[in-house]
Structures are given as C-alpha cells and as structure tokens.
Amino acid sequence: MRQLDRPFAGLESDIHPPLNTHEASVEADRCYFCYDAPCVTACPTGIDIPLFIRQIQTGTPAVSAKTIFNENILGGMCARVCPTETLCEQACVRQEAEGKPVKIGALQRYSTDYLMQASDSHPYKRQSASGKKIAVIGAGPAGLACAHRLALYGHEVVIMDAREKSGGLNEYGIASYKTIDDFAQKEVQFILDVGGIVINNGVRLGDNLALQDVIDQHDAVFIGIGLDGVNSATIEGNELKGVSDAVHFISQLRQAKDYASIAVGRRVVVIGGGMTAIDAAVQARMLGAEDVTVAYRRSQQQMNASVYEQQLAQTHGVTLKTQVSPVKIIEDNGAVAGVEFEFTTQATGSLTGTGEKIIIKADQVLMAIGQTFDATAAQAFGLAMNNRRLHVDDNRKTSHEKIWAGGDCIDAGDDLTVWAVQDGKLAAESIHQQLSL
Numbered sequence: 001m002r003q004l005d006r007p008f009a010g011l012e013s014d015i016h017p018p019l020n021t022h023e024a025s026v027e028a029d030r031c032y033f034c035y036d037a038p039c040v041t042a043c044p045t046g047i048d049i050p051l052f053i054r055q056i057q058t059g060t061p062a063v064s065a066k067t068i069f070n071e072n073i074l075g076g077m078c079a080r081v082c083p084t085e086t087l088c089e090q091a092c093v094r095q096e097a098e099g100k101p102v103k104i105g106a107l108q109r110y111s112t113d114y115l116m117q118a119s120d121s122h123p124y125k126r127q128s129a130s131g132k133k134i135a136v137i138g139a140g141p142a143g144l145a146c147a148h149r150l151a152l153y154g155h156e157v158v159i160m161d162a163r164e165k166s167g168g169l170n171e172y173g174i175a176s177y178k179t180i181d182d183f184a185q186k187e188v189q190f191i192l193d194v195g196g197i198v199i200n201n202g203v204r205l206g207d208n209l210a211l212q213d214v215i216d217q218h219d220a221v222f223i224g225i226g227l228d229g230v231n232s233a234t235i236e237g238n239e240l241k242g243v244s245d246a247v248h249f250i251s252q253l254r255q256a257k258d259y260a261s262i263a264v265g266r267r268v269v270v271i272g273g274g275m276t277a278i279d280a281a282v283q284a285r286m287l288g289a290e291d292v293t294v295a296y297r298r299s300q301q302q303m304n305a306s307v308y309e310q311q312l313a314q315t316h317g318v319t320l321k322t323q324v325s326p327v328k329i330i331e332d333n334g335a336v337a338g339v340e341f342e343f344t345t346q347a348t349g350s351l352t353g354t355g356e357k358i359i360i361k362a363d364q365v366l367m368a369i370g371q372t373f374d375a376t377a378a379q380a381f382g383l384a385m386n387n388r389r390l391h392v393d394d395n396r397k398t399s400h401e402k403i404w405a406g407g408d409c410i411d412a413g414d415d416l417t418v419w420a421v422q423d424g425k426l427a428a429e430s431i432h433q434q435l436s437l
Helices: 021-028 038-042 049-057 061-071 075-081 093-098 104-118 141-152 183-192 211-217 246-255 275-286 307-315 376-381 417-435
Strands: 133-137 156-161 197-201 220-223 243-245 267-271 291-295 318-321 324-332 335-345 352-361 364-367 403-405
Touching: 021 049, 021 104, 038 049, 049 061, 049 104, 061 075, 061 104, 075 104, 075 183, 075 417, 104 183, 133 141, 133 211, 141 156, 141 183, 141 197, 141 220, 141 417, 183 197, 211 220, 211 376, 220 417, 243 246, 246 275, 246 364, 267 275, 267 335, 275 291, 275 307, 275 318, 275 364, 291 352, 307 318, 324 352, 335 364, 403 417
Parallel strands: 133 156, 133 220, 156 197, 220 403, 243 364, 267 291, 267 364, 291 318
Antiparallel strands: 324 335, 335 352
C-alpha cells in the first residue's frame, strides 16, 4: 500500500450540494401537500413533511426547521445520510406518477441548516427543573435524541460515552463526503445548547463504568451503545498485512487531520454488500485507489446498500461483483496479493457454491460483513436478550424497571440514524411518563 501526497478533492466536497433559496422555493412548489401523505407514514420519526415544505414555500424556513426538529432533533444529519430514496421519497406521490419525487431530503437540509446557522437563539427552552437525573450510556444518535427530549422536560441528563468525541456513527462511521465541515460535532453542540445535558467521554460500560453504579445514582438509565464489535471472516489469510475491517478504515479516515496519513492500496477489494461496504469503497477510490471492487455473496438486488448507493459507487468507478463468496486471501511475502472467491447460486432457494472460482487481485482487503453487540455487561446484569441484542418493548424499555435502550443494540434495531433517533425519542417519552407518576 501507499500513502498519498495530497487528499483527493472529493473527500472534502459535499456530495449533495445544498439548495439555495430559489432552488428550495422551486422544489417546494412541486409538493402536492397531500392530506394523507404517504411520505409521513414512510418517515420513521413521523415528521409532518407536507407542513415543513409548505413553510418553506411561504418563506419561513426557521419555522419549517422547528417542525422537523420537533420530531427529529438530528434532522440535519438525517437530511444528509438518510436513504430517502427508500423511505419518504420512495413513497412520494410524484415518484409514483412521474418517477421523480420531491427532493424531501434536500428540502429538509435547507431548513435545518438555515435554523442552525442563522438563528440568534436556540429554538427550544427547557421546562423548569424536575429534580430527576437520568443517565444516557452512549452519545450516538439514539442517546442524543433521548437526552434532548428528556432535557426539554426539565430533567438533568448525564451522557457517558466511550469515545473521545460524541456523535457515535455520525462522527465515526459515515463516509467523509456525506458529512463535511465537522457537521456531526456542530449538531452535538446544537443539542447541548438546550441546556441540562452533560457529556462525559472516555467512559465505557463494563470497563470503567459499572451498570449497577449507574442505576444506583440515577432515576432512569438509557442504553444506546450501538454495535461496538466487528464480525470477523473465518477464511484463510484474514490475518495478513493489508486486511482490515471497513468500519475502522472509515473511522480512521473521518478522524484524520491529514489524508496523506491514510494508507490505501492500488487494488482494493471490499467484502460485503451494505452501506459500510459502499462507503469504504467510494472513499478508497477518492483516496487514489486505481481499482476497487465490492464483492458480495448474493445478488445485486439483495444488497443491503440502496440502489442509489450502488449507483453512486459505480459512478465513482467502483466495480460491483456479486454472487461470489470469499474462500481465502492469497498471500505474497506475508502481504495480500488477491482474494479467491467461489461463485454462488440460489437456484434451490438456499445459497450454495457452484465450485467455479475466480481470483481478484488486491493489495488491500476491507471486511464489511457486519458488526456485533458486546453483550457482556448486559448479560452479567441479567437483562433479557433476543437475537444477541437487548430485548425491549414498544416503549424501548428493557426487562429492568429502570433501564431503557435504543439504536443498533436492541433486538428491533435498524442500522439507520433516523431509526435510532426514533428509539431515543420514544424511550424519552416513556421515561418521562414513568418519572411523572
């Protein structure tokens, strides 16, 4: 692998340039303002989309932003990273009629950016102090959303997070070109500005933080620690120099002060079919990799990455190789030289190998085959589990009377910022209701 003399410009460019006032007005005019809007139903946080678009149309973007933030306090980030093409925009009536939906995500960004940048005062005021203290473990989207809602109700919130910076995957796990200009940290500060929230970084559950101590010292606890483990491939050669996980690659890139410090191969193979695989592949290309291949064991239609993300990768020169399963990583003098794959088929319904094999040359391999929840602390405390994650009810309450949870660490968790926000919001409402009894 090599190191670049200078960063590729794409890593510092906004992949979705924001709308200006005129563009936002024109796009807002395209909305039919449906009475029973399917886009609202498709939004996990239930934002009143026709209303906020109407407020843009009437020239009140700050009011529009408040409509968004009332349901999704991380609406600015979600406007940047949400797969709107499979959620609200897919449900748009114009998409059904014309194949060209209203640009809901871009309009949401227009409003939220306007308020965060132009407002002289914070749009939210806390209620009087309740005297209650809640611990939030994890400063990712779920934890931040929960903390903000609880703070509005006048509760005192202490967030505890293992990392140096807050934001969770918004800070460490999303491609650089999707959230430039340190936006994740600006959004964290926007949330903290409501008051009543303190963040303690460098505190890890099960390490220097005991769950029993947290419970004893607080009236309620919310756990939103995400998936901090990475699945490892049990194939020959996965320990070779040049093999690493894609999550670490993205995190390393997001925190780099100098892109020249990031080593990238000339030929890169990314194994996996989700958003992380696409993010890693596109960033590898932007860093200067000459040949990047995303290899997935099932069909392209079965990839977890959206069609838009797949097309984005292809327009950046990434090759999508599907129906191939890794057999072994080929070695040359202790380093990666390529990956041997076996073609797969689903002719009988289940995925099986055909026996035919192919070698893709590579000097760097990035594994993007999923993350895991470290349940050690939760299991030691006796919290109910389901599918190796925390089991919660519809209000995001765990089996313990004082503990709620949300985000990727729960059994119903979905790997999207917007779903994590909804989890945090629902948990906060449930916590507030219980503490108000």
